[in-house]
Each structure stands twice: as C-alpha cells, then as structure tokens.
Amino acid sequence: MARVTLDNISHSYHANPSRDADYVLKNINLSWIDGGAYALLGPSGCGKSTLLNIVSGLLIPTKGQVRFDENDVTRFPPEQRNIAQVFQFPVIYDTLTVFDNLAFPLRNLGLPENSILKRVTEIATMLELESDLSRRSASLAADKKQKISMGRGLVREDVNIIMFDEPLTVIDPELKWKLRSKLKELHQEIKVTMVYVTHDQTEALTFADQVVVMQDGEVIQVGKPEDLFERPLHTFVGHFIGSPGMNILPCDVKDNIALFFGYKLQLEGPILKSTGHCEIGIRPEFIRFGTEGIPAIVQRASDIGQHTLVQTVVNNITVNVIIKGPPPDPGAEVQLCFDPAKTRLYIDRRIATERLQ
Amino acid sequence: MSLELKNVTKVVGVETHIYQTTIKFKPSGFNVLLGATNAGKSTLIKLLAGFEKPTSGQVIFDGNDVTGINPQKRNISLVHQFFINYPHMTVYDNIASPLRVARIAQSEIHKRVHETAELLQLEKFLERRPPELSGGQQQRTALARAIVKQSKVILLDEPLANLDYKLREELREQLPNILEQRGTVVIYATTEPTEALLLGGSTALLHEGRVVQFGPTSKIYHAPNNLIASRVFSDPPINFALVSKCGDYIQLDDLVWPITGSLNSLKDDRYIVAIRPHHITPNRMAEFCVSLKGKVQITELSGSESIAHFTLGDRSWVSQAPGIHQYSVGEEYEFFFDPEQCFYFHESGSHVIEEVADG
Amino acid sequence: MKTQNQRAWIFVLPVLLLVAFNALIPLMTVINYSVQETFGNNQFFWAGLRWFEDILRSERFHAALGRQVLFTITILLIEIPLGVIIALSMPRQGIGVSLCLVLMALPLLIPWNVVGAMWNIFTLPQIGLLGWVMNSLLGISYNMTVSPVAAWITIIVMDVWHWTSLVVLLAYAGLISIPEAYYQAARIDGASNWAVFRYIQLPKMKKVLTIAILLRFMDSFNIYTEPFVLTGGGPGNSTTLLSIDLVKVALGQFDLGPAAAMSLIYFVITLAVSWLFYTLMAKDEQ
DSSP, rough: OEEEEEEEEESSSSSSSGGGGGEEEEEEEEEEEETTTEEEEOTTTHHHHHHHHHHHHHSSSSEEEEEEEEOOOOTTTTTOOOOEOOOOSSSOEEEEEHHHHHHHHHHHTOOOOHHHHHHHHHHHHHOOOOTTTTTTTTOOOHHHHHHHHHHHHSSTOSSOOOOOOSTTTTTTTTHHHHHHHHHHHHHSOOOOEEEEESHHHHHHHHHOSEEEEEEEEEOOOOOOEHHHSSSSSBHHHHSTTTTOOOOOOEEEEEEEEEEETEEEOSSSSSSSSOOEEEEEEEEEEGGGEEEEEEEEEEEEEEEEESSSEEEEETTTTTEEEESSSSSTTTTOEEEEEEOOGOOOOEEETTTTTTOOO | EEEEEEEEEEEETTEEEEEEEEEEEEEESSSEOOOTTSSHHHHHHHHHHHOOOOOOOEEETEEEOOOTTTTGGGGGGOOOSOOOOTTTHHHHHHHHHHHHHTOHHHHHHHHHHHHHHHHOOOOOGGOOGGSSHHHHHHHHHHHHHHHTOSSEEEEEETTTTEEEEEEEEHHHHHHHHGGGGGOEEEEEESSSSHHHHHHHHHHHHEEEEEEEEEEEEHHHHSSBBHHHHHHHHHHSSOEEEEEEEETTTETTEEEEEEEGGGGOOOSSSSEEEEGGGGGSSSOOOSSSHHHHHHHHEEEEEEEOOOEEEEETEEEEEEEEESSSOOOTTTTTTEEEOOOOGGGETTTTTTBSSSOOOOO | OHHHHHHHHHHHHHHHHIIIIIIIHHHHHHHHHHHHEEESOOOEEETTTTHHHHHHHOHHHHHHHHHHHHHHHHHHHHHHHHHHHHHSSOOOOTTTHHHHHHHHHHHHHHHHHHHHHHHHHHHTTTSSSHHIIIIIIOOOOOOOOTTHHHHHHHHHHHHHHHHHHHHHHHHHHHHSSSSSHHHHHHHHHOOOOOHIIIIIIHHHHHHHHHHHHHHHHHHHHTTOHHHHHTTTTTTTTOOOHHHHHHHHHIIIIHHHHHHHHHHHHHHHHHHHOOOOOOHHHHHOOO
16 A cells, blocks of 8 residues: 655657657656545547556656655566556456456465455455356456456555556446446445546546546646536546536637627636637536527437437537426527536636636 | 338347347437347347348348348448458548449549548548548548448447547537438447437337337337336436335335326336436425435546435435535435336336337 | 359359369278279279278287377477477567568478478488588487487477477467457566466467367378488388378388278378367367
C-alpha cells in the first residue's frame, strides 16, 4: 500500500524526441492517495494506456519520476513493484483451473498452500466464483474470465495499486453493470488504490472518486465526477463527458455581455477576460422549453426511456435538449431557455466565467 | 421492399440457436435486434444474409422465397463489428469496389462514391488507405461500402461495438439520417438497450434464441409484454420482486400499496412486480408514492445521474435518479416509487394484461 | 440449394480426378498386388492373405519396423524440444526476424536427395569436412560405411539438421500469436520464465505443436531418399528403415506381392498412429 506520485512524466516512443509532437505524454503530474479510486478518461490515442504502463513498469518514461511513497520506482520492473493489472481482454491461464489461476500470483511468491487456500477462497467468495473453483478456466464465459483476471489482482495482499485497462470492453451491458458494482464493492472492502482506464465516461464517472480527463497526452482536468459534469473547465471535458455532451455554441462578447446570434445570454457570473475565441457551454440537461427564449426548430426527438432527447436547430447550429415528457414533433417551433447558473463562457476552450457563490 | 422470416428455426448439432420465429421487419426505419451475446442476433443476421441456411422455415424478400439463395444474389449489404475493408486499397477504391464488381460505368462510380463519401464525411480521406485511418473513419468506410451498393437490405451487426464511446455516440446520431431515407430495410443488432432507444424505429427483443417482443421501440420499452422483455430492455438491470395481490392491495414483504386502474380485475394470487431503476428515486415524483427505506451499499455517479444500490431486508434495489445526490455508504435513506410506473407479470412471466403482439 | 450443390461438384471434380490418379488408382493396384503372386511375364496367381501373414511373422520385417520406430522416436524427441527452444530464443521484432526466418527456411528448400548427397560427401573420412575433422584432426574413428553407430548418428543428425526448422517455424508462428497482454500479466503476477513457458507459451503452442508432431511423425516414418543416398541402408542392414526395406523387396527382388502387402501394412500403421495421436490431442482440448 502506498501513495503513488507521477512527477513531470513525459514519454516518447521515438528514440530521440525533438519536437513536442514526438511525445505521447507531456508533463504529467498526478498524485494518488492510498486507497483511492481513480479513473483515467480519454479517447483512443490520448496516452492513457501509456501512462498506465509507466505506472505498472511495463514502460520506462523518457522523462520524469514515478514514486511509490518516497521510493523512486521509475526503473523498477513490474515484478518488483507489487502491483496488479487487469487487461482489456481476459488474460487467463487456459490449462489451469479457476482455483489455480487465482493462486498463481501467490504460488509465485512461494506462500504456504494453506494460506493460499484461505486467501483464494476469500477472494472467490467476494467475486461469486466459489462454485467454479475446480473448473478449467478455458471453458468459462467472458465475464467470468474477466472476474478471474480481477481476482488474480485482488488476491495478493501486498499490492500497492491495482490497475484496470478498459476491463469491461468484452462484457455485455447487463453484466457490465454487475461487474462494475462488484468492483466498487470490492474497493470498499479491500481498501487498495485502484486506477481504471477507459474511454467510456459512464464507467469512469461511476467507478472513480477522482477522474483524470486526458487529451493528446495532456491532463485537461482532474476532478470529482460531479464537478466534471457540472462545471467543466475546458470545452473538451464538456464535450467528452455527458451523453450527449455539452452544447458548445459560437458566441460574441460585447461590453461584457455574451451574445448568441444576437440573443443576450445570462451567464453564471462575471466574465474574466474578453479576448480570444469565445464559445458558450451549456448542457442539454440545463435547457428547457419556455415562452421567452431563443427560437429554434425541432429536428429530431427520441424517447430514450427515462427522458426525451430533442435535437433543435438555431441558425444551422444544432442544440441538444433533454426534457421530461412527450417528444415534440419534428419541425415544431420552440423557444430555448438556458439556466443562467449553468451557462458558461469559454475563451480559447478554457472557462472564462467566474461562479457566483 | 419487405423482409420476413417465416417459421424459421436454426439447430446446430444438439443446440438450438433459433427457436421457431416468424417476424416481418418494418420496410422503413431501423429494425433493431436487441439481446445479450448468444441471444441469436448474429444467427438471425447470417440467416438473412444467406451465410447460413435455416434448419426449417423460409426467408422471404419481397414475397420471394430466397431461403437457398447465395448471399451474392440477395442484394444485401453487411457491416460487421470489426472494421472490414481492403487494407491495400484506398478509401476511394474500397467504396468503389462493390460497384466495380457490378460492372457499373466509371462516371457513375465516380459520382456515387463522392456522394457517399460526402454523406459519411470521408471526402478528405479518399486517397488514404484504411490502416492510416482512425477506428471511426475505418468503420465509416465500411458503412460507405455498404451504402454505395444501394442494396435493398442493410444488415449491421454491432457496427459500433469496437469504437470509442464518444465516436459511437457521434456515428449513432448520424446513422438514422444516413440510412433512413434510402428505401432500404435496415437491420441493426446491438447488445445495448440505450442504443436501441436512441436509434428509434422498431425493436425485436431476443433472448436465448427467441424473439420475446417486437414492436415500435419506445412503445415496447414502456410496455414490455412479458418479464423477459422487461429484463432484456433495461439498462441498468430492472428491479423485480415477488408480490401478492390481496383484495385491493398489493403486498411486498411489509410494504402494502393499493392497486390501480386496470388491475382491479386480477384474481388474488402471487405476481411479479418489475420497476425500472429510474422510477425509484430519493424524492417523490408523484403524489402517491410507495416508500422504501433502504441501506445504501454502493453509490455511483454518472454525471447527470446518481445511482444507489440499496438493500431492504434481504432484497437489493437499484435507484437511478437525475441530479447529484450524495449518499453515504451504510446509511439508511428513503426512496420512493410510483405504483403507476410498475409492471406486473404472472409468475409464468407473461404480462397480467394480455396484449396483442404488435408487428 | 440443388443448383448450388451441383455446381460445387463441378469445382471439386478436377481435384477428385487428381486424387484418383495420384492416390486411389495406385492404392487399388497395390491392394491388387498384395493378394497375388507373380513370377514375371505378367502372370498373376491368387495368393490370398499369405503375404500379410508371412510379413507379419518375418524377422526381417520386425527388425526393419524396430529400426523405424527407434528412428522416428529419436528424431521426434530431439526435433520437437529443440525446435521449441530455438523458436523461443528467436527475436520477436526487428530485422533479426526476417534473417532468422530465412536461415530457418534454407534447409527446407534443399531437395531431399541433395541433402543425402551433401551429407554423404560431408562425412567422407578422407575428403569430407566432418569426416576429416573427426578422423584426422580429433583422432576419433568415424566412418559410417563401417560403423553402424556412426551411420545412425549421421542419419539422425542429418534429419535434425534438415527438419528441425519446420518445427521452429510452426512453433514460432504459435508464439507470435500470443497477445502481449499475456506476458505483461505474467510479469505482473511475478511468474518465473519457466511458469511463463509452462502456463502461457506451451498451451498456446499446443495446436501448432500437434501439427508439427504429426507432420514429423508421418514424414520420418516414410523417410527414404536421404538415408538411401547417405548409407543405402548399411552398413549391413543397420540403417535399413521400412521404406528402404520395401524398395529392396519390390525393386531389388521384384517380389511385387510381398512388397505391396508390406506397403499396405506400413500405410495402416502410419494412419492408425496418426489418428490415435490426433484423437488424443483433440480429446484433451475439451
């Protein structure tokens, strides 16, 4: 168990990186406290898996330091770091039984059989694998195989950190829910640091206490799920989190007033700066249909069960709105009312309004 | 164009992959096949495409029995979960390939490839080769190849499954616009209930080789006609419990609530109640609500929604509510549900009110 | 469905004809010969199962079969582990890969009789490189035309040299198909190199190794050209393997009947062992 610190990590797959573009990770500084649940969230190619491999020791970063507590482990191989990792596709030892699979890391440590038996049974019970212990693991379904992969990470009591690299990719939605909740439950029981890498915002937000949003090798925002959703500091975070993401709308700022196609918009608070490329960010959840708002035309409405997603158009710009109740007909004219407390101005993609307390 | 399966079954060895199925797909809009892995979605697609021959029954295109006809002769297009393109050809040649096979004039090919590329936002990449493209662009190329043929039926087998969440969202939003007005029958297999809802159209719910319900997507979501259908079409998984009806009341352990409307005529018996997670909320959503006092075990926040897994007695429930609710694990909270929003099923799984299956 | 099926038959027909000319018709002839006796002049007499009985009882056949089994088992015991070891030590990426693959493929490209002739010259006591080094430089008496042990060692070394690369290439194909995540997981689980081999590499190579063992079994059981060119079955009968013996009977003595019966017995053994081996491996798979 340890606190994990990533100090100014940069990484390039080129032997002699010269340009900024050669780097897949750029000056990453992160600190993970012991026992926390973290997520690295970003699109393919953002560098999240590279970062994970640097923590696990499968890669040595070009620059920077990885510390477990005060120890510099940057150049330690994985087997010396006491870590566990669960991969995208279940990695199991086909010829072994479920029990032997779970016991594998413990046997490698040379633990006595009776303590292995005790620990494996304990973990198998938590994962609801007790009845499969004597079965050949090759014959199991994908979700059980992935449980075994997870189990092999959880079974060691000395691990500093467990990392999950998109572990639910091959799992059906219903089982995804169950495994995710199971993981959360396990985290509550075994207080070990867990880092979860994914491109799926739902998985990241539901699992983690702190989410690290990455893009193009950089950390864009670190925050609690509710903060990332409520008040993204960058338009990328607004777009990437939420389904559909935040509406990012063109706007002009004149005399400290934001204008969207000439309509004055009330913002969450005063504007901090006024030069640069201005955009308005408002989530579909915080727009409603009213009588005194911005006129728009309904293009498409889909009933998605618990709410209705309406695509409207204002001067060729699509604005998504989420409403309760029956969907309006396509072509209908509506007026959009933005919740002022949730309407924010972004200049050069970064937030430029201050929140009034 | 009409497309139907008549009394089709598929048995491989001792395993039945498809039980007797008769279904007439909607000629316009999406026909979504929704079900878990191995529910039979891919088998149905293969039967429609002609890669597999049904053990019994007929596949009918436009009134003609095509059961034994080769895929090449069926005038269909197929898009797979994996991005299947010719890696050594440019995007242009990839899109043009089905037209070249059909020996269409060069000028016509040029016109149609560019039209399709424009529709799928691929104009910029026409001279590149698939390995140089992102996953989303590769899958768009595969889609373009399927569309450019102007075939009568387009089969999509989990086309977005291997894409990033956000790319999936983007392409899913575009797909209906791209496919809907082409006069083709669109069959779309997915494991995700949300995807079915977003695509709209009609949905066939599949479970272990059977079509358990087929009808307009939002209609069957709001009115599942059996227990299995309610489970298949629910994300997160639906809550259900065994209850008994006694006179004018429904009883679930210590909870009692009055029955509503059309249920009055039911005889006193045991039933299964199913409640969607978003109908169990920490605040009252209707005037009369049943209260559940539960101990929260796990909490999850998905941005705009808060999810709580709580236990009451030895039952587990899941609540999914809009907004941010801070629950402390281990504490007791009060949740509410509106009995009007519940589904009731016989113990056999069928709906208490027999509905005529639509479609 | 009907039209489709018929057309499929037309496509299969050329292959069928080829197989008929190549295998079925010769096989029928062999079966025909095996139950007949001939004294030349195209005169044939019915012999029934006599040849089979004679051969199965003859010491000469037992000895040849014994030598054949010893040879096949020895080369399998050497080539399979050696092939796996070489495959494991080959690079997985970089320019070394193509270099190794080409080197490995070289022995496989050499015609069989050339292999025999090469080794024949190579081992000549006075002028062959190996023969000279052994006899004149190291002072070890090595002459395979005189010593049966030397002859055996030579044909085994030759076969290993010629065919181990096939096992290497197959095993290598199996190895590179293992996703990187397996190795990473094993490192993280603290697995030793032996554990990685035992629980990841070997299980993942099992299918290709089954094919390698089958191919090497069948090929070595049929081996003729190389030992014939190299030793001609000698000294004495010490390296007379089954097929060499068969040719001696058929062409040397022109006993077509017994030779046909021998080749059928021989064919049945190969078929039975291959089938048994394959079923056992396939059964283990489930």
